[in-house]
Each structure stands twice: as structure tokens, then as C-alpha cells.
Amino acid sequence: MSHVASPGTGELGSFDPSVPHPARVYNVWLDGKDHFESDREVADRVIKERPQVVDGAVANRQFLGRAVRYLARCHGVRQFIDIGTGLPAPDNTHEVAQMVDPYSRVLYVDSDPMVMSHAEALLTSTDEGSCDYLHTDLRDTAYILKEARRTLDFNLPVAVLLLAVLHFIPDEDDPAGIVTALAGPLTAGSSVVISHLTADSAPEAVGGGVAAYNALVPTSIYARTHAQVTELFEDFTLVPPGVVPVSEWRPDSVAKKVTDVYAGIARKPWRRWW
Amino acid sequence: MNQQPATGNDAERWREVARLRNEHTDYVIIWLAPTRQFRAYPLKQARRAAALTAATAAELADQISRAHQGRR
DSSP states (O other): OOOOOOTTTTTTOOOOTTSOOHHHHHHHHTTOSOOOHHHHHHHHHHHHHOTTHHHHHHHHHHHHHHHHHHHHHHHOOOEEEEETOOSOOSSOHHHHHHHHOTTOEEEEEEOOHHHHHTGGGGOOOOSSSEEEEEESOTTOHHHHHHHHTTTSOTTSOOEEEEETOGGGSOGGGOHHHHHHHHHTTSOTTOEEEEEEEOOSSOHHHHHHHHHHHHHHOSSOOOOOOHHHHHHTTTTSEEOTTOSEEGGGSSOSSOOOOOOSEEEEEEEOOOOOOO | OOSOOOOOOOHHHHHHHHHHHHHOTTEEEEEEGGGTEEEEEESBSOOGGGOEEESSHHHHHHHHHHHHHHHO
């Protein structure tokens, strides 16, 4: 990996509202209020190139809720690491999980100082459960796992949520390796949830949006193909329907079709002893 | 967001947050960059009313210690 930022290295940088940040640009598309002029400029330029980006952001947020509910209800998962949390919005991970079981525990991880400054909205846990917040880069996998152990019990299944975040990792930083590093140590029954930008359905239009984004935001974004996104799940077993357009992953309502984001959930298989 | 937030060199603050996390494992420690404040929440039962706020890491550590003593 070419770059690892962590609190220990001081590479996370300073809070500067004049520099657009992915979490705040995403917040513009979600019609939030926690963004600055620099973020709005990026968001608007991308919308001009690819107006569907707004539907994509909304669909991705809806997928978060469906994924957490699915894992909590259907697989009894009570522990979540939400990496690339983003700014608080309705149905934050702990709210969805603790609606199913108030004993659910969540670790939020993000590198944006704005997210940290809004973290108190992410920390209003039930008395029975708990929420922690970690300010670091997702490449710092060892630090994330070390800090996760103070909130989560690694003898029980954990779901690692990587929604709309791996597309900020270039190939040279080995996104599949990051997934393996985060999920490898987890016990059987644990899960990986991924959503990721793709240009498969509209290479030119999405490519235009990516170019507009990368021209202004220091953290570049990379679209990947269906095969490349599927490879990110490595040795985990994909849950049906597999890697599909985000709006088609077990929809619970009639939603606009979104083709620029793939989504999938995979589980670490239980060992068979016979 | 109309109000222009305060800015500054936060790298040292991130390191102080990481250090305080290690020293006080029963607290969530955050740095509020726009308002230049440290804040700590109990990891369990993290009610907003239970939050501790300080301008420096040392002051926050002192508040956490006093909160511990108050619970004994």
C-alpha cells in the first residue's frame, strides 16, 4: 500500500472547508445540510455530467438500511463496523441495528473531520448496546481492528460495511487486500457488505462524472466493472442475488433503477468438520 | 452551512485523540474541528448529557478522571 494515514502518523490532515471532501459531496447529493461551497461545486459539476448520481446516492443510503436489517434479522448479526460512515442521516447503522436488537454494537470509522464533529449523532446508543467512533483511514486496517476489539466481541459474527468507500481506493492500494485484512480475522458467520461505483452501463457519462469529480477532489474516485467488484469479496460466499445494481439488491419497495452502483453481501462460511 | 468554521492544524489533535482513547478505554473521544473542542462520551450509555467538553486534551483527561472519581 502506498499510503496509510492514521492518527499516529498525523497524515489525516487538517479540517479545511475550502477543500472538497467525499463525505460532504455525498451529503449534497443526499440533500443534507453539512457541506461547504467547495463541496457543492463538485456535486453540481458531477450532476451536470451524470444527473443519475443523485439517485445513486439515495439508493446507496437505502441499501445500507436494507443490508443491516437483513443481516440482523436473517443472520442474527449484532455487531457492525461501518467504514466510511459519512455524515449522519436518517437510519444510521446503529439506529437500524438497535431497532432489531437494542444490544447491537457499532463501530463507526471515517476520516473526515466533519463526520467526527457530527459524531455525537452517531453515538446516541441504546443503554443496552454501544457505539464507538474512530477517526482514521480505511487503509489503516490493523488500527481499525485493534480499536474495534474494545467495542466488539470477535468471537461472535461481525459485519463489515464498506458502502461507497472502496471506489476511493486505487488498484495500487489493493482494495481486495483491504477487505481481506478487515474480514479475514473475523469468525465464521461474519459478513462483508460492499457497494461500489461502476461505469458498466454508461461508460462515457459515468466517465465524465468521474473526471469532473477527480478534477476537484483530492481523493480520486475509480469506477470498477462487475467482475472487479465481485473479486473484492474474495473468499467470502455471496448471498443471493450476488453483486447486482444497488436498487436490485433485495428491494423492499418500488425504487428507481440505479445502474451506476453495484452492491452485494457475502458471508464467511461456517466450517464443516465432517 | 453559512457559518464559516474555524480551521487550524488538526494533525496534533488527532494524535491527542488517539492517545486519550488508549488511556480511557471506556470513553469515546472526538475532536470537534470546526469549534476547536475535545469531547468525550462514555462508551456505554453515551447520552449527550453525559458528554464532557474541553479546549485541551489535558483538560479533557482531567474531566474524565473526575467523572471516574465521582462514580466511585
